[in-house]
Amino acid sequence: MENRPTLQDIRDAHERIRGLVHRTPVLTSTAINDMCEGQLFFKCENFQKAGAFKIRGACHAVYSLSEQEARKGVATHSSGNHAAALALAARWRGIPAYVVMPENAPFIKKAAVANYGGEIFLCKPTLEAREYTLTRVVESTGAAFIHPYNDHRVIAGQGTAALELCEEIPRLDLVIAPVGGGGLLSGTAIAVTSVSPDTAVIGAEPEEADDAFRSLQKGEIVPSENPETIADGLRTSLGSLTFPIIQRHVKEIITVSEEAIVQAMRHIWERMKIVVEPSAAVPLAAVLSGGRDLKGMRIGIILSGGNVDLGHLPWR
Amino acid sequence: MENRPTLQDIRDAHERIRGLVHRTPVLTSTAINDMCEGQLFFKCENFQKAGAFKIRGACHAVYSLSEQEARKGVATHSSGNHAAALALAARWRGIPAYVVMPENAPFIKKAAVANYGGEIFLCKPTLEAREYTLTRVVESTGAAFIHPYNDHRVIAGQGTAALELCEEIPRLDLVIAPVGGGGLLSGTAIAVTSVSPDTAVIGAEPEEADDAFRSLQKGEIVPSENPETIADGLRTSLGSLTFPIIQRHVKEIITVSEEAIVQAMRHIWERMKIVVEPSAAVPLAAVLSGGRDLKGMRIGIILSGGNVDLGHLPWR
Numbered sequence: 001m002e003n004r005p006t007l008q009d010i011r012d013a014h015e016r017i018r019g020l021v022h023r024t025p026v027l028t029s030t031a032i033n034d035m036c037e038g039q040l041f042f043k044c045e046n047f048q049k050a051g052a053f054k055i056r057g058a059c060h061a062v063y064s065l066s067e068q069e070a071r072k073g074v075a076t077h078s079s080g081n082h083a084a085a086l087a088l089a090a091r092w093r094g095i096p097a098y099v100v101m102p103e104n105a106p107f108i109k110k111a112a113v114a115n116y117g118g119e120i121f122l123c124k125p126t127l128e129a130r131e132y133t134l135t136r137v138v139e140s141t142g143a144a145f146i147h148p149y150n151d152h153r154v155i156a157g158q159g160t161a162a163l164e165l166c167e168e169i170p171r172l173d174l175v176i177a178p179v180g181g182g183g184l185l186s187g188t189a190i191a192v193t194s195v196s197p198d199t200a201v202i203g204a205e206p207e208e209a210d211d212a213f214r215s216l217q218k219g220e221i222v223p224s225e226n227p228e229t230i231a232d233g234l235r236t237s238l239g240s241l242t243f244p245i246i247q248r249h250v251k252e253i254i255t256v257s258e259e260a261i262v263q264a265m266r267h268i269w270e271r272m273k274i275v276v277e278p279s280a281a282v283p284l285a286a287v288l289s290g291g292r293d294l295k296g297m298r299i300g301i302i303l304s305g306g307n308v309d310l311g312h313l314p315w316r
Numbered sequence: 317m318e319n320r321p322t323l324q325d326i327r328d329a330h331e332r333i334r335g336l337v338h339r340t341p342v343l344t345s346t347a348i349n350d351m352c353e354g355q356l357f358f359k360c361e362n363f364q365k366a367g368a369f370k371i372r373g374a375c376h377a378v379y380s381l382s383e384q385e386a387r388k389g390v391a392t393h394s395s396g397n398h399a400a401a402l403a404l405a406a407r408w409r410g411i412p413a414y415v416v417m418p419e420n421a422p423f424i425k426k427a428a429v430a431n432y433g434g435e436i437f438l439c440k441p442t443l444e445a446r447e448y449t450l451t452r453v454v455e456s457t458g459a460a461f462i463h464p465y466n467d468h469r470v471i472a473g474q475g476t477a478a479l480e481l482c483e484e485i486p487r488l489d490l491v492i493a494p495v496g497g498g499g500l501l502s503g504t505a506i507a508v509t510s511v512s513p514d515t516a517v518i519g520a521e522p523e524e525a526d527d528a529f530r531s532l533q534k535g536e537i538v539p540s541e542n543p544e545t546i547a548d549g550l551r552t553s554l555g556s557l558t559f560p561i562i563q564r565h566v567k568e569i570i571t572v573s574e575e576a577i578v579q580a581m582r583h584i585w586e587r588m589k590i591v592v593e594p595s596a597a598v599p600l601a602a603v604l605s606g607g608r609d610l611k612g613m614r615i616g617i618i619l620s621g622g623n624v625d626l627g628h629l630p631w632r
Contacts, residue, residue, distance in 0.1 A: 025341070046589045266626060273362045273622035275589040306589035310582060311632050 005156035007194035010163055010187065013060040013156040020063075020092060021055050022048050024161070026168050031271040036287050038297045041172070042268075043165040046276045046306025050116070052233075053161050053184055053304050054085035054148075060157030061146045062089040070095050072142035077134050079105040080233055081305055082148035087118030098143050100134045108309055149183030150239030159187025165300050166192060172199045175300040176283035179203035179212045179253065180234035182242030184304060189249035192300075199300075203246065203253040204286035206230075206261060211237040212246065213253040230258055230314055233279035233304065254286040261285045262314045268303070277308040321472035323510035326479055326503065329376040329472040336379075336408060337371050338364050340477070342484050347587040352603050354613045357488070358584075359481040362592045362622025366432070368549075369477050369500055369620050370401035370464075376473030377462045378405040386411050388458035393450050395421040396549055397621055398464035403434030414459050416450045424625055465499030466555030475503025481616050482508060488515045491616040492599035495519035495528045495569065496550035498558030500620060505565035508616075515616075519562065519569040520602035522546075522577060527553040528562065529569040546574055546630055549595035549620065570602040577601045578630045584619070593624040 005013075024044045033039055045053035062074055073096035076086050083099045090097035097118040101110060102125035113120055123133040138145055147154065161184075162175060175192045179185040182203075189201040205212050209227035215238050223237035238246065256264075265281035267288075268274060280303045287294060287301075321329075340360045349355055361369035378390055389412035392402050399415045406413035413434040417426060418441035429436055439449040454461055463470065477500075478491060491508045495501040498519075505517040521528050525543035531554055539553035554562065572580075581597035583604075584590060596619045603610060603617075 051589065269591055269626055273367065273591040275585055275591060310585055310629070313626070313629070315627060 010159040052081040057154035057157030058085040075143040084112040087116035149181030162188040181236040186245035256285040326475040368397040373470035373473030374401040391459035400428040403432035465497035475507040478504040497552040502561035572601040
């Protein structure tokens, strides 16, 4: 198995996307530190362009294309943050973005893609319909397919958030990232364990979509089937590229209940006065759920994004 | 009329509270700039200790007391952010804080005061009951009364936010602060017009609590009577100390509808991914309400606070 991406790939990605994406701030909260008796450092990707870390991977992939490849545009399937991120990155490069989305995707997600100039192809909400539609789009346009997470360029891009975190906050005992398809977690794991070998990397996952937990236990990919979790960014399952990286570099997957996610999300909003989406609250939920002695530890948390429908909040 | 506080008073206040309160960040948003065709710089007092700018004035007042005065503690009446801020500042100095609150104050506000160690005295929700209770508390304890806004020490403290803003962002055309009792606006006006004479200061106020607007028009204080506005921090009316400062240094008061406040608040949450309270959204509402040509202007906005009941948001 080839060992890609490497730390150098992540550094290259960082160089490539610098000036396009934000170097997001790292925030701390005395109130939350007191709650968990540790020192938490939150890497705020909710402040990132297009509202989530996804722009890092999408932007790196888009700018990795040759002039000739790029001219034909990029395509993807996604009902979430990757779709909007890819549309925005494509607009920056001045190329078309074709996005296959299920008809039942939330209006707000479609609007975000359209707002960044992406061309949307609606399909029935089944795996078959999605793949059929994507194949047709790619065939008719010649666009480069950019997978939401199972792509080395994307993984390297996502790893740049943790790279910045480790540069800014040395001597972390632990870094926790949420895990859905594993793009963020695998990029984070490579970055962190390479630049700071004494720092452990942990993935945090909803109990209701615990495919990473089960896949690591079983030693092979065990996909979640139609998982129902409020953490809408984490409903996807590990891919063939992300699984082995996580297997190799991630110490543990902690699963958390829906209630713990909502509570952690509310703590972040109330104490830190920032808007994060449910998926972003999963690592703090893992810290607060207990069961592990994290007392006094320096813990980096990737707050993955802030795209949430303010008209439908989970706490009333 | 004595010209107090002066810029030097504000600088002294800044020196005194440094290291106790946060130097809050100034954030910008491309999306919001595009909406108003100006360049907005948001001074984020929602990230301040105790969640609002109020800690600046309260802390300055508490640390201005002599050892002998301080020993007897501080007292105030407030159902809002000043109450919690004073309790926190008193705790830092290790002295008691006595807070008179109406019995019908929201639970969340009482909890904040109690959480910081303040002693709460409940009274009937009338002006008479409040003053009677406060007088008795002050008489029996010998505590120093710290008014929420009609106090030179408090005004000087509140002015430190704008001082930091002007240091960090030079050549602003305009600074807009919300106005309730006028502590923040008068401190802001002194700071801004002193360090940057070419910068105009504007107050922003709910139409439903437009006492500052009417007071400036009439040339004397015209209090609002039981105003009903979602901007709960702005229901109070100008005081004898804040009115003349505002009369002298503030160019204009812009009033905005309740709908405009809610819309501006939602824009800030959605685009900037930060939690602000309704009062903090009033200046952006003034910018977006139009009627004035702000195109291309560099505008400083004081985001006054972020204390909001997440269980009762105004948009559904």
